Amino acid sequence: MDLFRSTLMRGALILAPWLLILGLWYALRASGFVDPALVPAPHQVFDRAIELSGGRLWQDVYMSTQRVFIGVALGVTAAVPVGFLLGWYKGMRSFIDPVINFFRALPPIALIPLVIVYFGIGEVAKTVILFYAAFFAGVIVMYEGIAQISPIFIKVSRTLGASDLEIFGKVIVPLTIPHILTAVRVALGVAWATLVASELIAAQQGLGALIQDASAFFQLDIIYVGIICIGLIALLMDLALRAATHRLVAWQDRIA
Amino acid sequence: MSAPTVATGAPVRISFDDVSVEFPTARGPMRVLDGVSFDIRDGEFVSIIGPSGCGKTTMMNLVGGFVEPTQGKVLLDGKPIAGPGPDRGVMFQEYGVFPWLTVKGNIEFGLKLRANRASAAEREEITTRYMKLMGLADFANHHPKHLSGGMRQRLAIARAYAVRPQFLLMDEPFGALDAQTRSAMQDLLLEVLQTEGKTVMLITHSVEEAIYLSSRIVVVTARPARIRTVIDIPFGYPRAENVHEDPRFAELRAQIHELVMQEYAAQSRQTVRIGD
Numbered sequence: 001m002d003l004f005r006s007t008l009m010r011g012a013l014i015l016a017p018w019l020l021i022l023g024l025w026y027a028l029r030a031s032g033f034v035d036p037a038l039v040p041a042p043h044q045v046f047d048r049a050i051e052l053s054g055g056r057l058w059q060d061v062y063m064s065t066q067r068v069f070i071g072v073a074l075g076v077t078a079a080v081p082v083g084f085l086l087g088w089y090k091g092m093r094s095f096i097d098p099v100i101n102f103f104r105a106l107p108p109i110a111l112i113p114l115v116i117v118y119f120g121i122g123e124v125a126k127t128v129i130l131f132y133a134a135f136f137a138g139v140i141v142m143y144e145g146i147a148q149i150s151p152i153f154i155k156v157s158r159t160l161g162a163s164d165l166e167i168f169g170k171v172i173v174p175l176t177i178p179h180i181l182t183a184v185r186v187a188l189g190v191a192w193a194t195l196v197a198s199e200l201i202a203a204q205q206g207l208g209a210l211i212q213d214a215s216a217f218f219q220l221d222i223i224y225v226g227i228i229c230i231g232l233i234a235l236l237m238d239l240a241l242r243a244a245t246h247r248l249v250a251w252q253d254r255i256a
Numbered sequence: 257m258s259a260p261t262v263a264t265g266a267p268v269r270i271s272f273d274d275v276s277v278e279f280p281t282a283r284g285p286m287r288v289l290d291g292v293s294f295d296i297r298d299g300e301f302v303s304i305i306g307p308s309g310c311g312k313t314t315m316m317n318l319v320g321g322f323v324e325p326t327q328g329k330v331l332l333d334g335k336p337i338a339g340p341g342p343d344r345g346v347m348f349q350e351y352g353v354f355p356w357l358t359v360k361g362n363i364e365f366g367l368k369l370r371a372n373r374a375s376a377a378e379r380e381e382i383t384t385r386y387m388k389l390m391g392l393a394d395f396a397n398h399h400p401k402h403l404s405g406g407m408r409q410r411l412a413i414a415r416a417y418a419v420r421p422q423f424l425l426m427d428e429p430f431g432a433l434d435a436q437t438r439s440a441m442q443d444l445l446l447e448v449l450q451t452e453g454k455t456v457m458l459i460t461h462s463v464e465e466a467i468y469l470s471s472r473i474v475v476v477t478a479r480p481a482r483i484r485t486v487i488d489i490p491f492g493y494p495r496a497e498n499v500h501e502d503p504r505f506a507e508l509r510a511q512i513h514e515l516v517m518q519e520y521a522a523q524s525r526q527t528v529r530i531g532d
Binding site for chain 1: 321322340352354370401415
């Protein structure tokens with residue numbers, strides 16, 4: 001009974017801020033400060049979402065998610081070895097660091113015009129932009145994490161008789177996994193933001209394209225559906241990754 | 257005076273032969289060890305005591321194989337030391353227990369390495385034995401984040417012991433523990449040594465700890481560390497717990513304390529202070 005009540009309590013607490021947002025949304029419409037025609041009501045947006053889910057919505061969600069996955073997978077795959085080398089061989093860092101920071105500071109969106117020139121407006125172009133975004137976000141997280149690995153573990157392993165190869169496989173790899181997971185999380189966030197921007201500019205499918213198409217016809221409720229979908233998917237991805245992190249690196253003192 | 261348990265005729269295992277160590281710094285080489293010579297014989301428990309930051313840890317790193325002498329030789333069974341190895345178990349100040357492995361996984365770690373590969377049955381037997389000995393059996397599948405400081409310490413000892421080193425090198429191993437745990441760990445160490453018989457080099461700045469555990473104490477000077485004096489401890493093993501009450505204990509404590517305090521005073525007169 002207590003368990004049931006505490007579960008109910010938790011559910012209520014999780015729902016509370018969302019209900020508050022809904023309440024504020026209705027209140028804003030009712031207040032008269034804004035023209036109700038410019039702010040569709042939550043239930044109208046919901047109805048539109050139901051309607052769209054019978055049409056293009058799933059395809060848009062699928063396309064956007066797929067692009068993010070491919071971009072992040074490629075970007076992080078490249079970022080892990082590069083970030084590892086930079087974190088491990090500290091001498092390399094002083095030369096490579098400024099280069100990485102230069103490219104990282106460029107918002108990927110700023111590169112979209114160039115990418116269109118070189119790669120067109122197809123899937124390759126989007127993959128290139130997302131790769132770029134995911135790689136530079138991931139590489140920083142990786143190498144800062146690796147650089148923080150305490151040398152004591154290596155020293156201890158040597159005194160126990162470990163060879164270089166054994167130290168790599170049995171000490172460095174396990175210590176690297178949490179940083180890879182963090183890199184994936186950060187890369188996902190950045191890639192998702194970049195994706196929508198790139199779809200807004202040039203795409204026929206995807207949530208960004210959905211929003212762009214709707215804005216051409218002033219269909220505000222569809223724009224809201226698109227925005228809510230983007231937030232929802234990002235939230236679900238983050239939750240899934242957090243759950244994976246808890247399972248894979250439960251040994252950590254602090255888990256983000 | 258009761259005879260020390262270690263016969264002076266026991267073979268020399270570790271030998272410092274006029275050893276000096278210099279580390280490069282921005283202001284030129286800094287000498288941390290200066291012409292140190294002494295021997296550790298088989299089965300001896302030798303403590304190195306001196307002011308903190310004087311270069312004691314460097315002495316352990318020399319034997320551990322992490323540092324090479326700038327001059328002189330450090331010999332292990334008559335041969336120069338060529339890097340770390342499982343024959344010398346090292347206990348570091350920061351215990352360095354592997355956070356991603358369970359208690360059992362930590363103890364097994366060394367036994368799964370090619371250098372000292374043991375069969376699964378043998379591994380199980382050794383691991384179980386040390387978990388029992390160190391009071392960790394109930395925590396076999398726990399990760400170190402759930403352990404107290406004293407338990408992590410015991411885990412580090414168990415892990416070092418599991419690969420059956422002939423030497424135990426300990427750098428202030430009990431420094432971070434509270435007084436009770438520290439005293440319990442000292443007794444546990446003596447107990448284990450009684451059954452396993454190892455040659456031990458302990459770095460400490462606690463005079464009492466050194467007297468209570470050692471067969472010999474090497475007092476070193478402020479940096480650069482030289483040997484100030486070597487003192488034989490007249491108490492045998494197994495060591496009586498009430499050895500603290502022996503009048504000779506108090507005499508030794510006063511004598512060594514005085515020496516160490518003189519070195520602290522010398523150190524504070526030095527203007528350049530760089531951590532060891």
